Amino acid sequence: MNASAGIKGMTSKELTRRILAKEDLFILDVRNENDYNDWRIEGERIVSLNIPYFELLDGVDNALEQIPANMKLLVVCAKEGSSMFVAEQIADAGRTNVHYLEGGMKSWSEHLEPVFIGELQDGGAVYQFLRLGKGCLSYMIVSGGEAAVIDAARMTDRYMAFAQARGITIKHVLDTHLHADHISGGRQLAERTGAAYWLPPKDAEEVTFAYEKLEDGRDITVGRAVIRIQPVYSPGHTIGSTSFVVDAQYLLTGDILFIESIGRPDLAGRAEDWVGDLRDTLYDKYKELSPELLVLPAHYGKMSELGEGGKVMARLSDLYRHNPGLNLQEEEAFRRAVTENLPPQPNAYEEIRQANMGKIKPTEEEQREMETGPNRCAVHDQ
Structure with a gap:
């Protein structure tokens, strides 16, 4: 037409x-x-x-x-x-x-918009790939001509074109957890670029492919200046959820902590089991980190979470003051908020989990249909 x-x-x-x-x-x-x-x-x-x-x-x-x-x-x-x-x-x-x-x-739903977040100490950079149509966020950490991509969407051409235009080699691809609301592009991107693909082992017990294990104390380096991506085991959204501290400046929280809300623990049917892990991560483990870290989540739920130029980020100390999910001091109140305020589950979330494990291989059109609709990884209205 x-x-x-x-x-x-x-x-x-x-x-x-x-x-x-x-x-x-x-x-x-x-x-x-x-x-x-x-x-x-x-x-x-x-x-x-x-x-x-x-x-x-x-x-x-x-x-x-x-x-x-x-x-x-x-x-x-x-x-x-x-x-x-x-x-x-x-x-x-x-x-x-x-x-x-x-x-x-x-x-x-498929457009990815790269947004410059900030510099690293060696002059490298952090880019956030904003997927406005889905509320998903992915990242590229660049240093010394190398890059790590975190929580990649399935549109892997976008990351490869971005890197190629800047003379960057993608060396590592990481997923913070086994995603349930969208098809991960992590494994495909790693295969296409020859990069190492990293997954939290507790989320990967049923995967059908080889991967590198994301574990506490196992640093990942990017570039000549050795930018440290430090894994921090932070369960709650999934049993294997892992955050990353990058260059002692940025905290990539996956689907554990967002700007105005917190992650949901039920997408594997384990809300009652995992709510305690979620609270421990948010109220204890993150409290041990520097309050000056800039939080970079894997999703956003409301347009109000977008800052200048589309940046989705906030200082950890500010979130402890203003994020409702971080201000439920009574454990029972937290448990009720997390288990009673869950939005509808994402479309085809179980099939998406199966695809991300490598158990099923949907066509490109089937993947599009599976991802239709908004992300629903957060608990709102705590």
């Missing part, structure tokens, strides 16, 4: 840049109501309206009455075709500045 002269495509990259720049945008989402309520594009300056496609087949007058004439319009659907059709009708009715989202929500 070719777009008419009155409409333009907007890529997921362009949309990401607009959201991070806090530019005004009106979104008409033509997916069905359930899909829209479950998962939609959000941003500080975005106004969103849902009118299902089938309600617009006989005309767009109803939509025109609700769309401000002075705002840029983006029409969104699942894959692209329906949004192009509706956008054309709106443009034909005389509206200008009309766009459709190229590739639809499928493309939006």
Whole structure:
């Protein structure tokens, strides 16, 4: 289908840049109501309206009455075709500045935006790969022409292209835990680059492939200046969850600790068993670390967690003051908050766990379908 002269495509990259720049945008989402309520594009300056496609087949007058004439319009659907059709009708009715989202929500779910976080002591750098459409965060630690990638998404081309453009060799690939809300790209990225692939052994008892064991005291070096990535065993989200202290400056917490919430312990069906581990990690083990560490989580749950330029980060000491999940001093109150405030489990989370163990091998399209929807790794409203 070719777009008419009155409409333009907007890529997921362009949309990401607009959201991070806090530019005004009106979104008409033509997916069905359930899909829209479950998962939609959000941003500080975005106004969103849902009118299902089938309600617009006989005309767009109803939509025109609700769309401000002075705002840029983006029409969104699942894959692209329906949004192009509706956008054309709106443009034909005389509206200008009309766009459709190229590739639809499928493309939006897969876009990775690299964000510079900060420098390392040797002049290296930390980059955060922001997956706005899914709320996932992954990282590249760069030093001396080498890199380690942490919690990679399955879109491994993005990391390889980023590294190649900068003359960087990916030497290590690490997962903080066995993921249940998205397909890990860790093993594939390691295979494609010849890097070592690291996993926490307590999460890897059923995996079908070889890996390096992430264990306390086993440092991982990146670059000539020996940037230390120090594993810190921190169970609770999973039994093997492992955090990383990088260059004595950054704390990568995986899905244990987020900016405004904490991790959930139930995605392997072990909430009652693991809630004690989660509390020990958050209230004891992390308390032993430097309060000046900058926390870099593997997910975010709310747009309010995005800082300037899209950075998702906060000082550990600030989180102990402001994060509700770190301020439940009574153990029973913590237990109730963690087990009673759990959001719905991620779509196909058990199948995703099986894929990340190597037990099943879904096609690319099946992986997309398995990942559809928001991340649900956090406990909110403590």
